[in-house]
Amino acid sequence: MPLLNPRALRWKIAALTAAACCAVAAVIGVLVHQAMAERSEHTGNERLSARLAAAEREYTRTGSAPLEVEVLTPEQLDAPLARALATKDPAALYATWNDRKPPNWYWMWAAMPVDGGRVLVARTDMSSEVRGLQLLDRSIVKAVFAALLVVVPLAALATEPMNRRLRRGSRTARAIADGDLGARIGPGGRARDEITEMSAAVDEMAAALQHKLEGERRFTADVAHELRTPLMGLSTAAGLLPEGDEAAELVRDRARALNGLVEDLLEISRLDAGAEQARTDAVPLAELVTDIVRRTGTPTAVAIRATPIVETDPRRVERIVVNLVTNAHRHGADPVRVAVEATATGARILVRDQGPGYPAALLTEGPQRFRTGTPERGRGHGLGLTIALGQAKVLGARLAFANAPEGGAVATLDLDGGRGSVPAGAR
Amino acid sequence: MQMSVSEQVGGVSAPRVPDPVSVLVVEDDATIRRAVQLSLERYGYRVAVAVNGLDGLEAFRAGSHDLLILDVMLPELDGIGLCRRIREQSLVPVLMMSARGDALDVVSGLEAGADDYVVKPVDTPVLVARIRTLLRRATFRPAQPETTPARGAAPTNPAAASADTGIPPAELVFGDLSVNTLGLEVHRGGQPVALTPTELRLLLEFAAAPGAVLDRRRLLRDVWDYGWEGDTRVVDLCVLRLRKKIGAERIETVRGFGYKLVRD
Numbered sequence: 001m002p003l004l005n006p007r008a009l010r011w012k013i014a015a016l017t018a019a020a021c022c023a024v025a026a027v028i029g030v031l032v033h034q035a036m037a038e039r040s041e042h043t044g045n046e047r048l049s050a051r052l053a054a055a056e057r058e059y060t061r062t063g064s065a066p067l068e069v070e071v072l073t074p075e076q077l078d079a080p081l082a083r084a085l086a087t088k089d090p091a092a093l094y095a096t097w098n099d100r101k102p103p104n105w106y107w108m109w110a111a112m113p114v115d116g117g118r119v120l121v122a123r124t125d126m127s128s129e130v131r132g133l134q135l136l137d138r139s140i141v142k143a144v145f146a147a148l149l150v151v152v153p154l155a156a157l158a159t160e161p162m163n164r165r166l167r168r169g170s171r172t173a174r175a176i177a178d179g180d181l182g183a184r185i186g187p188g189g190r191a192r193d194e195i196t197e198m199s200a201a202v203d204e205m206a207a208a209l210q211h212k213l214e215g216e217r218r219f220t221a222d223v224a225h226e227l228r229t230p231l232m233g234l235s236t237a238a239g240l241l242p243e244g245d246e247a248a249e250l251v252r253d254r255a256r257a258l259n260g261l262v263e264d265l266l267e268i269s270r271l272d273a274g275a276e277q278a279r280t281d282a283v284p285l286a287e288l289v290t291d292i293v294r295r296t297g298t299p300t301a302v303a304i305r306a307t308p309i310v311e312t313d314p315r316r317v318e319r320i321v322v323n324l325v326t327n328a329h330r331h332g333a334d335p336v337r338v339a340v341e342a343t344a345t346g347a348r349i350l351v352r353d354q355g356p357g358y359p360a361a362l363l364t365e366g367p368q369r370f371r372t373g374t375p376e377r378g379r380g381h382g383l384g385l386t387i388a389l390g391q392a393k394v395l396g397a398r399l400a401f402a403n404a405p406e407g408g409a410v411a412t413l414d415l416d417g418g419r420g421s422v423p424a425g426a427r
Numbered sequence: 428m429q430m431s432v433s434e435q436v437g438g439v440s441a442p443r444v445p446d447p448v449s450v451l452v453v454e455d456d457a458t459i460r461r462a463v464q465l466s467l468e469r470y471g472y473r474v475a476v477a478v479n480g481l482d483g484l485e486a487f488r489a490g491s492h493d494l495l496i497l498d499v500m501l502p503e504l505d506g507i508g509l510c511r512r513i514r515e516q517s518l519v520p521v522l523m524m525s526a527r528g529d530a531l532d533v534v535s536g537l538e539a540g541a542d543d544y545v546v547k548p549v550d551t552p553v554l555v556a557r558i559r560t561l562l563r564r565a566t567f568r569p570a571q572p573e574t575t576p577a578r579g580a581a582p583t584n585p586a587a588a589s590a591d592t593g594i595p596p597a598e599l600v601f602g603d604l605s606v607n608t609l610g611l612e613v614h615r616g617g618q619p620v621a622l623t624p625t626e627l628r629l630l631l632e633f634a635a636a637p638g639a640v641l642d643r644r645r646l647l648r649d650v651w652d653y654g655w656e657g658d659t660r661v662v663d664l665c666v667l668r669l670r671k672k673i674g675a676e677r678i679e680t681v682r683g684f685g686y687k688l689v690r691d
Contacts, residue, residue: 217529225500225526232526232548233458239551240465259548275529281644281659282683288655295654314644314655 009166010159017155018148025144029137036136040129045096048110051122052094059114070121077111077119085111085119098126106130165195173202179274181210213273220269227262235259264383267319268369271390278313278394284422285310285317285347285415286340292318293338298329306342311417316391320399321349323384324411328353332409346418351411357403367401447473448562451492453483453509454524455501459547463496466551472558480504484512492519494561496554497541499525499532507539514540518623520561524549530660537664542625543651544661560652565624599634602691604673606634615673625650626669629662633678633688642685 005011055069065071074082081097088095094112099105106127112120168185175183184206185199235255241248270276286304293300321338328336332353339350361368367385385401388411392399398414450472454460457478464474475490477483481503487495495513497506504512510521523536528546536544542561545554597609603616611627613620622630628650632641643659650665651657666686670678678686 221527221529224528228526228547229456229459233456233462235548236459236462236466236551240462240469270529277530279659282642283644283655291655295656315658318655 008163010156010163013159014152014155018152021148021151022144025140025147029140029144032140033133033137036133040126040133043129044108044124044126045110047124048096048108048122049094051124052110052112052120055120055122056112056114059118059120065120068122071114072119072121073117074113074119077121078109081109081111081121085113094120099123161191162195165191165199169195169199169202172206176206176209179277181206181213216269216273217275220266220273220275223269224266227266231255231259231262261383264387267387268383268390271387271394276391276394278316278396280311280313280417282309282419283312283314283317284308285312285349286422288314288317289321289338289340289349292321293325296322296325298325298336299334300325300329300336300338303337303339305339306347307422308340308342308347309419309422310347310415311419312395312397312415316395317349317413317415319391320388320395320397320413321351323388324351324413327384327388328355328409328411331355332357342418342421343414346414346416348415349413351413352404352408354408357407358401358409363401363403447471448494449473449475449490449492450494450496450558451475451477451483451486451490452496453477453480453486453501453506454496454498455479456498459498463551463554467555467558470551470555480506480509483509487513487517487519493565494558495519495521496558497521497523499523499527499536507535510536510539510541514623518621520565520624522557522561533658534660534664537661538667540623540668542623542665544658556652561624563652564628564650599637601634601637601677601688604677606630608634613673620672622669622672625665626672629665629669630673633686637688637690640681640684640687646685 051066051069055065059065059071074085077085078097080099081095084095084097094110097109097111099107099109106125107123108126109121109123112122114120172183172185184203186203187196187199235252238248238252238255241251284307286307290302290304293302325336325338328351332355334354336351336353339352341348341350362385367389368382369386370382389399392413396416398412400412400414402410402412404410448471450467452460452463452467452474454463454476455478460476460478464476467474475486475492477486480501483495483497483501484504497509499506501509506523506525510523513519513521521541523533523541523544524547525532525536525544526547533544542564543557545557597607599606599608605614607613608631613622613627613630629646632646632650643662644655646662647653647657647659651661653661666678677689679689680686
């Protein structure tokens with residue numbers, strides 16, 4: 001997992017930590033801000049009430065007020081102050097109004113009704129308190145950013161051991177998927193958390209899988225031994241029967257058929273167990289395919305349109321091509337043609353016949369074991385194409401079945417791993 | 428290009444060989460043992476049989492056999508163990524016959540010193556073809572004037588100076604290793620090296636083109652007589668055994684291609 005992937009667990013946890021930090025800072029900030037605001041309000045009020053109380057005393061005694069306190073009629077009041085006075089709590093001695101409008105920023109006004117229909121109006125400058133509050137807010141924000149700068153990298157770093165364990169887990173799972181059945185995550189470290197639990201669960205799963213697969217492989221190998229031993233006796237003994245005898249020929253034919261069936265079944269179970277591994281070589285495909293087709297002993301035309309060299313397992317290519325050609329002869333109709341072509345990434349082998357084509361079920365569902373599709377497609381066990389498909393998978397090749405528009409079945413095997421082509425006249 | 432198995436043995440019913448070749452078959456399954464014995468006898472071989480590994484070892488020591496066919500799964504002493512015991516004292520060609528055919532069986536059989544393997548069930552003609560290839564190797568007589576120019580290796584031959592005389596050099600020297608291509612003797616540091624026919628054939632193949640990379644397929648074709656159907660592990664494991672005898676550094680692996688003989 002690259003360091004800069006924004007969706008990595010590390011950054012998610014860092015973001016979560018940052019969010020938690022910000023939330024705590026916001027709550028504390030708001031509380032402190034409110035407390036400070038209340039305090040400065042209180043200070044302003046205290047100043048104003050002292051001033052107004054003194055002014056009131058002086059006004060009742062002399063009919064005039066000190067310089068800093070105005071004596072106004074209610075009509076002379078600024079509208080907001082008049083409104084504040086109108087809505088004043090009857091128990092309170094005066095009403096206040098904060099004037100935030102420049103150039104008076106930031107004044108607190110207080111109006112106190114006195115006898116004679118006059119109003120004493122005092123004001124006090126609150127700007128230093130408000131500025132103090134703003135500075136406080138700013139320093140809280142600064143402090144939060146400074147904390148985040150420390151906390152986020154720390155959180156990202158702190159996830160590293162956890163990440164490492166998770167990465168090891170995924171590496172191991174991938175190794176198991178790639179066929180290393182013995183791979184285990186292991187206990188690893190002293191931590192006892194969900195990751196440990198998941199690792200243990202994955203290990204258990206891997207062990208169960210390994211046990212099952214090894215059991216299957218052993219079973220296949222044992223079955224192979226148990227079946228091949230009597231078959232070898234049978235076919236070798238059948239070979240001893242006199243030549244040209246019809247009954248002997250029947251026995252030999254059935255022994256051969258049984259042989260083929262057993263080999264096909266064993267091959268399928270090996271493919272199913274995932275026990276097969278390709279042994280690749282640089283293979284001149286045209287030469288290989290020509291040789292394979294010749295050895296099938298069938299009347300099959302081979303068209304060499306290119307002479308690619310492909311990194312592949314020739315014995316598996318042989319299994320695929322032999323099965324496709326045999327299938328074409330058995331279920332399709334002559335002429336059966338095989339072609340070798342070069343592609344951008346490797347090579348392509350085409351096997352076509354002029355028969356009724358593949359049945360619809362095979363085209364949609366792929367080859368099914370022991371199902372030859374329609375009765376008119378003739379006898380056979382339907383294993384050949386399943387094996388061809390399985391072997392193609394082992395090779396990492398693509399095998400596709402289709403029907404040509406002009407009639408007849410077309411099987412296409414696409415092999416990757418091109419290594420250039422055989423130089424002209426080399427062979 | 429090698430002929431296919433069916434062509435090699437096609438139409439051969441029972442050619443009698445003047446001096447019967449003796450084959451020892453060690454197999455625990457009674458039917459296979461008897462059927463293989465009868466089949467090979469029809470092809471003119473003299474066949475001795477043994478029912479288990481220890482019996483096989485005894486039979487091998489008692490008589491002189493030209494070739495052994497060993498089953499892998501045998502009671503008492505398995506085919507792999509038997510092959511190893513036999514290799515301690517003999518270079519006789521060994522053909523393993525496995526009913527399992529999975530990688531482990533094949534590899535351990537070849538590691539133990541077998542020259543080739545077949546997977547059961549094996550048709551008699553195929554078995555006979557493998558036997559013939561092994562025996563041809565065992566009675567191998569190099570025919571250099573025909574083979575070397577065909578491989579195009581003569582000009583690169585270190586001792587090619589004598590080639591103008593028309594007589595190929597008999598003694599090829601590579602460092603501390605000397606190969607006599609006429610007497611078929613191999614010496615390393617003056618000491619004779621005992622090679623099985625397959626190993627010797629493989630070494631001669633390398634010696635004919637020193638310094639040239641030989642790919643596995645070509646070796647499989649020229650030494651083992653296989654076409655594309657052959658298993659290249661046979662080559663890898665024989666090269667491994669050859670290295671143990673003539674020095675690991677003498678044959679270099681060229682990854683992805685094959686092997687080459689180091690000249691120096």
